[in-house]
Amino acid sequence: MADLFASEPVPEAARAVPLAERIRPASLGEVIGQEHLTGAAGPIGRMVAAGRLSSLILWGPPGTGKTSIARLLADAVGYRFVALSAVFSGVADLKKVFAEAEVHARAGQHTLLFVDEIHRFNRSQQDGFLPYVEAGTVTLVGATTENPSFELNSALLSRTQVLVLNRLDEPALDALLARAEEAEGGALPLVPEARAALVTSADGDGRFLLNQAEALFAAGIDTPLDTAQLRDLLQRRMPVYDKDREGHYGLISALHKSIRGSDPQAALYYLARMLTAGEEPLYLLRRLTRAAVEDIGLADPQALVQCMAAKDTYDFLGSPEGELAIVQACLYLATAPKSNAVYTAQKEAWRSAKEHGSLSPPKHILGAPTKLMRGLGYGAGYQYDHDQPDSFSGQSYWPEEMEGQTYYRPTDRGFEKRLAERLAWWDEMRATRQGGQ
Known part of the structure; x- marks a missing residue:
């Protein structure tokens, strides 16, 4: 087994560069997991073949290659590459970039402006891109982890093409690990089961996986670790979940619709996703109560009683014990007979009340x-x-x-x-x- 980890020593100067940077793809063909975009039939592949880019918004989870794709796009068509982060940049930085781009444009040099976390710019800052994108002064490539429909101006969206990057699946992550091992000159010090657990723990984030791999290589481990030893050494990645953003609304919608569709297993999965990610239990209880009256109603009047009892139980016990009452309410709703007759009746009665005005009841x-x-x-x-x-x-x-x-x-x-x-x-x-x- 010792021979498995024998390798040519990596020079110290190379080790000073982070592993993720050392194995960054050198061409679009080397980008892992986004072949639907970068392949010959994909939108990026077709742009490169034509030799001309349109402005883009790259939307996808963290660690899926947005920055690499933008940089390689510029290289592929010979554009000048400029990168900004919306977190650290302001109006003055943008003005400087646009002024320099105009100078280069007069000399026949196109500029690709990559803006990371573009959704962090406010509405007026986003509007500032419009004249320069329309004039062709810059080709804008924005990267965002948030739904562009909610976070970007409609005017900016109308002038760009939104491309969706996939969350890296396990084969893609495994290929990324293989590339890292090749760069390090040896295999990770893990038994096969632990290696699979490491891939799973990344939750689709390639950057996180490479950081974990780099920590393992740096630890100087002589004997391969099993899954339990790996768990003790490294931290599992927390799920991607922003309580006020799309992940939040997507999961709560999935929970509600799983209940409506009478799938208790899926409903429990989405409930677990939200609770383990730190969602407020009372928010979930409010949504479960809404499902009880909207999708079950008088088909099973006990559904509402179960939700209110779960709320009282959680108030009494708190977490984690009280979460079991939330689970019980969720499963009760998902397995209850369904009816939206109460919900429909409310809408029709409200409409009728508005239409008929202030009629007096019969005397x-x-x-x-x-x-x-x-x-x-x-x-x-x-x-x-x-x-x-x-x-x-x-x-x-x-x-x-x-x-x-x-x-x-x-x-x-x-x-x-x-x-x-x-x-x-x-x-x-x-x-x-x-x-x-």
């Missing part, structure tokens, strides 16, 4: 606390339902100027099936009793 169901009101007929003819046969009078409760409406239409699922039978019986009795009046 017979209005209270008559004064002599004047009784003289005007308020309360006259009201039939107290509990004194009627079957505790049902069948009277009309709608304004006289408005026909009776049907907003709530129970399904034939769960408890609503019984409600539908009850409503049908009342409708029949109402028609009989109103017809006999």
Whole structure:
């Protein structure tokens, strides 16, 4: 086994350069995991073949090659490459870049301006790119981990092409590790199971994986580590999750729709994704409660009770014990019969209320606390339902100027099936009793 890790020593000058930089691809063909963009049939491949670039927004998770692609694009078509970070740059930096680009443009030299974290620029700063992009002074390549639809101006988006980079899958990450081992002149000091665990721990982030590999090479390990030893030595990458950005909204949408689709396993997975990433449990409980009334309603009235009980339990126990109550509520909702009849009824009733304005209820169901009101007929003819046969009078409760409406239409699922039978019986009795009046 010792021979497996024997290697030619890497010169100290080379070791001073970070591993990720040493194995940065030298051409677009060497970019790993983004062949749908960089291949001959991909949009980047076609631009390079034509020898001319359009402005781009590269959207993808961290560590997927956005910076490398931008740099290699410039090299492939002979453009001058300038890089800025929106985190550290301001208006003065942009003005300087644009002024220099204009000078080079007059000399026939195109400039590719790469802006990392472009979503960090505010709206007015983003607008500042427009005249220079339109005039062709610069070809803009912006990189972002956030959804451009939400984070970038529509004017800027209309002048650029958005390309989506894939999260690196396990074969791509394994290929990246092989490239790192070739650069280091030897294999990682890991048993096969630990190597697979290292790839999984990167969660699609190539840069994180290379940093972990570099730490392992630097540790001077003589005996290959197993999975437990690797876990003790290195930290697992935290999942990508920003509570106020797209990852947050994407996962909560996936949770809600998994519940609506009656898939308890998927619902529990997305719940776990959010809780382990640090989401506020009460936020999740609010969304579960919303699902209980929107997607289950009276098909199973206990769904709402389960959510409120989970909220009280979490308030009482806190984390982590109280999270089990959230799991129980999630699974109850996902396995409950589904109905959006309450949700639909609410929307229709609200619409009707707005359309019909301030119609007065019929006089017979209005209270008559004064002599004047009784003289005007308020309360006259009201039939107290509990004194009627079957505790049902069948009277009309709608304004006289408005026909009776049907907003709530129970399904034939769960408890609503019984409600539908009850409503049908009342409708029949109402028609009989109103017809006999």
